[in-house]
Amino acid sequence: MTREEMVVFINAILEQASVPDVMAKLTEQRLATVRFGQNRITQNMDTFERRLRLTLGDGERQAVYSTHRIDMDAIPSILHSAMEMLETASPDPEYMPPVEAGQVYPVVEKWDAETARANPDDRTGAVAAAIETAERNDLEASGITGVSVDTTAIGTSTGNLGFQRSTSAFLRLTMDRGKGSSYRSINSVAWCDLPVDKTVEEVSQEAEADMNQADLEPGSYKLIFEPQAVADLVPYIAWSLNARQADEGLTVFTGRQGEKITGDMFTMSSMVNGIPKGVPFNEEGLAAEDAVWIEKGVLINQPCQRYWAKKTDREPLFIPGTLSIEGGEGSTADLINSVDGRALLFRRFWYIRFVDQKELSLTGMTRDGVFLVENGKIIRPVKDFRWNWKPLDLFNRIEILGTAVRKGQNSIPPMVISETVLG
Amino acid sequence: MIEEMRGLSLKIIEQLQHRGVDYGDVRVENVDLESIAFRKQRLDEAELQANQGIGIRVLVNGCWGFASCSGFETGLIEKTVDRAVDVARSGSCAVGGMVKLSSEKPETGHYDGPCVKNPFEIPRTEKMDLLSSTADIIHSSPLISMSWSYLWFERRKRVFGNTEGTLVSSDLTFTQPILIAYAVHNDDMQSRSLQDGARIAGWEWIEQVDMIAWAEKAREEAIMKVKAPEGPSGVMDLVLDGLHLSLTMHESVGHPTESDRVLGWEANMAGRTFLEISDQEHLKYGSDKVNFIADNTLPYGVASWGWDDDGVPGQKWYTVKNGIFQEFGSVRETALLVDRQHSRGRCRAMDFACFPINRQPNFYLEPGTEQVTPDDLISEVEKGVYIEGRGSFSIDQRRVNFQFGGDLFWEIRNGKKVQPLKKVIYRSKTRDFWGSCDGISDKRFFRTMGLLTCGKGEPVQSARMTHGASVSRFRNIEVGRGAE
Numbered sequence: 001m002t003r004e005e006m007v008v009f010i011n012a013i014l015e016q017a018s019v020p021d022v023m024a025k026l027t028e029q030r031l032a033t034v035r036f037g038q039n040r041i042t043q044n045m046d047t048f049e050r051r052l053r054l055t056l057g058d059g060e061r062q063a064v065y066s067t068h069r070i071d072m073d074a075i076p077s078i079l080h081s082a083m084e085m086l087e088t089a090s091p092d093p094e095y096m097p098p099v100e101a102g103q104v105y106p107v108v109e110k111w112d113a114e115t116a117r118a119n120p121d122d123r124t125g126a127v128a129a130a131i132e133t134a135e136r137n138d139l140e141a142s143g144i145t146g147v148s149v150d151t152t153a154i155g156t157s158t159g160n161l162g163f164q165r166s167t168s169a170f171l172r173l174t175m176d177r178g179k180g181s182s183y184r185s186i187n188s189v190a191w192c193d194l195p196v197d198k199t200v201e202e203v204s205q206e207a208e209a210d211m212n213q214a215d216l217e218p219g220s221y222k223l224i225f226e227p228q229a230v231a232d233l234v235p236y237i238a239w240s241l242n243a244r245q246a247d248e249g250l251t252v253f254t255g256r257q258g259e260k261i262t263g264d265m266f267t268m269s270s271m272v273n274g275i276p277k278g279v280p281f282n283e284e285g286l287a288a289e290d291a292v293w294i295e296k297g298v299l300i301n302q303p304c305q306r307y308w309a310k311k312t313d314r315e316p317l318f319i320p321g322t323l324s325i326e327g328g329e330g331s332t333a334d335l336i337n338s339v340d341g342r343a344l345l346f347r348r349f350w351y352i353r354f355v356d357q358k359e360l361s362l363t364g365m366t367r368d369g370v371f372l373v374e375n376g377k378i379i380r381p382v383k384d385f386r387w388n389w390k391p392l393d394l395f396n397r398i399e400i401l402g403t404a405v406r407k408g409q410n411s412i413p414p415m416v417i418s419e420t421v422l423g
Numbered sequence: 424m425i426e427e428m429r430g431l432s433l434k435i436i437e438q439l440q441h442r443g444v445d446y447g448d449v450r451v452e453n454v455d456l457e458s459i460a461f462r463k464q465r466l467d468e469a470e471l472q473a474n475q476g477i478g479i480r481v482l483v484n485g486c487w488g489f490a491s492c493s494g495f496e497t498g499l500i501e502k503t504v505d506r507a508v509d510v511a512r513s514g515s516c517a518v519g520g521m522v523k524l525s526s527e528k529p530e531t532g533h534y535d536g537p538c539v540k541n542p543f544e545i546p547r548t549e550k551m552d553l554l555s556s557t558a559d560i561i562h563s564s565p566l567i568s569m570s571w572s573y574l575w576f577e578r579r580k581r582v583f584g585n586t587e588g589t590l591v592s593s594d595l596t597f598t599q600p601i602l603i604a605y606a607v608h609n610d611d612m613q614s615r616s617l618q619d620g621a622r623i624a625g626w627e628w629i630e631q632v633d634m635i636a637w638a639e640k641a642r643e644e645a646i647m648k649v650k651a652p653e654g655p656s657g658v659m660d661l662v663l664d665g666l667h668l669s670l671t672m673h674e675s676v677g678h679p680t681e682s683d684r685v686l687g688w689e690a691n692m693a694g695r696t697f698l699e700i701s702d703q704e705h706l707k708y709g710s711d712k713v714n715f716i717a718d719n720t721l722p723y724g725v726a727s728w729g730w731d732d733d734g735v736p737g738q739k740w741y742t743v744k745n746g747i748f749q750e751f752g753s754v755r756e757t758a759l760l761v762d763r764q765h766s767r768g769r770c771r772a773m774d775f776a777c778f779p780i781n782r783q784p785n786f787y788l789e790p791g792t793e794q795v796t797p798d799d800l801i802s803e804v805e806k807g808v809y810i811e812g813r814g815s816f817s818i819d820q821r822r823v824n825f826q827f828g829g830d831l832f833w834e835i836r837n838g839k840k841v842q843p844l845k846k847v848i849y850r851s852k853t854r855d856f857w858g859s860c861d862g863i864s865d866k867r868f869f870r871t872m873g874l875l876t877c878g879k880g881e882p883v884q885s886a887r888m889t890h891g892a893s894v895s896r897f898r899n900i901e902v903g904r905g906a907e
Contacts, residue, residue: 092466
């Protein structure tokens with residue numbers, strides 16, 4: 001659907017609804033990907049989905065109806081089904097009408113017309129390059145590459161109307177032989193900006209360097225986290241930040257707003273038009289804003305939904321689809337060179353789970369590369385191992401920050417953590 | 424509706440045959456979903472979904488192409504056929520195709536999953552009242568800070584047809600109740616939850632679970648847990664209930680025995696396996712008492728769909744027999760590659776928009792054949808922990824090195840459960856763990872968990888399967904806690 005067609009459809013829903021409070025969200029997604037493993041294509045797909053999510057409210061109760069059956073003729077039947085759900089819903093003591101009129105949605109440009117055409121030969125060509133390099137080096141390549149083309153239109157009965165479209169291109173690549181492996185994940189708005197060839201070569205060389213791993217010798221090490229390793233830990237902090245959950249005693253952040261929760265070198269924020277860019281509005285149609293969550297270790301803001309914000313005299317706030325950890329200067333290689341004594345370099349973590357949600361303690365495994373570093377030089381690869389850490393404790397002990405880079409939807413630096421006992 | 428969907432499938436298959444593809448299949452789905460969630464004593468969200476769409480998969484010169492569209496609009500469907508063929512051709516030109524499907528007999532028929540009381544015909548007010556009552560019971564103590572009470576129902580009508588003459592359909596109703604109570608005390612928070620999960624069943628599953636009784640149990644046990652001392656550290660014995668073991672077996676038996684992992688197709692995401700193709704039929708996986716039975720015909724099992732997304736019928740077989748690994752679970756594309764002639768029928772997609780992949784089946788640890796109770800198992804433990812339900816879980820990508828928590832813990836001392844505990848985790852390695860199993864209680868103590876959220880594949884897909892076990896005992900396991 002064009003922008004105009006989506007807006008016409010949203011307006012028709014808003015006009016024909018017989019209740020005062022309406023929020024409609026219409027989305028389209030085309031996702032075209034090639035997946036590969038064992039140096040062969042295992043999936044090659046091009047999917048399309050159009051969905052309407054409609055929230056109705058009568059001042060006392062609310063209900064949601066979602067459907068793929070979308071055309072102008074279907075609107076009466078859509079509204080009928082949604083009304084049926086609404087009429088049987090229990091009254092909501094926390095009822096909130098749609099967001100008030102006058103929301104000013106930031107302009108977020110993340111669209112590339114050529115990428116939106118989703119040419120299948122781009123994707124299969126990238127996979128062919130990865131497979132060819134892997135075969136030449138007696139490695140196996142696996143991963144996924146693709147493009148996503150997303151469009152969202154929202155409207156509220158209070159008069160807000162929003163539209164957003166975006167493209168995203170990505171490659172996630174592993175190469176391995178036996179237990180030696182490497183992995184990289186790259187993203188960009190435009191397919192042509194993906195450094196495919198460079199990444200394929202890097203992963204191939206890094207996998208080779210991971211062969212013949214030694215056991216980890218128990219002892220004290222500095223920890224060098226590549227950006228991907230930091231990116232794997234950060235979401236667990238973000239998921240625990242919610243103001244209401246903290247107020248209810250469920251998280252480590254209970255009663256901690258305004259307090260020091262980690263070290264001076266840790267600052268986490270969201271910038272709607274940073275790198276990468278976020279979203280202009282949330283599910284409710286609330287305009288996105290930049291926010292600082294943790295500044296130099298102090299908990300400044302917490303995401304808070306509208307009802308709880310009103311009840312606790314806060315501003316409603318949400319994470320606008322992107323997080324940024326403040327970095328310093330230098331690449332991972334620069335950080336390695338700068339470390340005296342003994343350290344371990346981590347490429348990525350795997351299967352991270354909460355061990356204790358209230359303590360924000362986590363467990364996980366290392367994956368795709370752990371290396372012993374001595375006096376600024378990589379000495380040898382080390383076998384993967386299980387860890388049990390608290391990320392706030394780790395980020396309390398940051399010694400050096402490198403330059404932040406894009407990792408998925410976040411901007412993340414490499415870092416060096418002070419001596420930690422392992423094994 | 425099913426007849427209309429079968430007719431649509433036949434039309435699409437005809438289009439695929441006209442395009443000259445080497446093989447083609449189509450999945451047509453119509454899914455109604457109802458979910459009602461109470462956060463504390465308040466309706467947080469009531470949602471109805473009406474989903475429908477089509478997924479088309481083709482083989483051109485040995486290379487897959489897949490395309491999907493939401494809705495049943497004729498114009499969109501024709502474009503979807505074009506896109507499936509286009510991407511397959513692009514793949515075959517760039518890389519070349521290597522796909523060889525196992526030969527399977529064409530299937531026709533229809534399967535209705537068991538459903539006595541259609542949950543969509545139960546008045547919604549009755550559902551709201553049930554959740555409201557459970558929430559009231561849970562929150563009758565001030566120590567309960569938060570809770571979720573949740574009902575989820577799905578009616579999935581699906582048709583699969585292919586260019587080899589298979590045309591099958593299923594009508595499946597999934598029902599899942601969830602309750603979680605969070606207790607806060609002395610700056611700690613602990614939870615207790617109902618974890619039996621989903622079944623292919625109707626409202627009768629909600630009645631059988633008895634959420635009202637569970638609400639009281641969850642409240643009392645969450646409070647007991649938050650006030651309990653922390654668990655011990657050291658090497659000791661574990662006695663684990665069926666709900667707990669459902670997750671342990673899922674991670675350490677279900678995933679490593681998937682054929683796509685041994686081939687390296689998940690190496691970038693879910694990971695590989697410690698097993699080799701040559702390990703089939705001789706590798707010692709566990710003690711002699713350990714038998715794992717895969718069963719996609721288990722009536723209420725959430726992977727019992729009649730046929731999988733290759734059109735292969737549900738089957739029952741041993742994954743591990745008398746402690747010996749038997750075979751990888753396969754799909755048509757992987758069967759020949761893991762030295763099997765035929766697929767085990769494990770090919771499933773999350774929905775019409777996803778490419779079907781090798782998923783875990785329903786499978787369970789076979790109960791002991793002699794009359795043994797959990798108390799009999801506990802009576803022979805000098806020092807240990809009894810664990811109910813699942814908690815924290817993590818395992819390496821080769822499925823060897825794992826760490827699990829639980830939902831409720833009891834200290835065992837000198838053959839008796841002596842006090843509740845909290846913050847217990849244990850660590851082990853897959854074959855060591857199953858090799859240490861020296862007692863399995865009989866079928867009276869068998870419990871199952873229907874899981875709806877097994878994540879795998881890229882883009883990630885959730886899959887469904889049911890696991891089960893009787894209370895079982897494991898010797899000399901490392902027990903501790905997480906980060907200090």
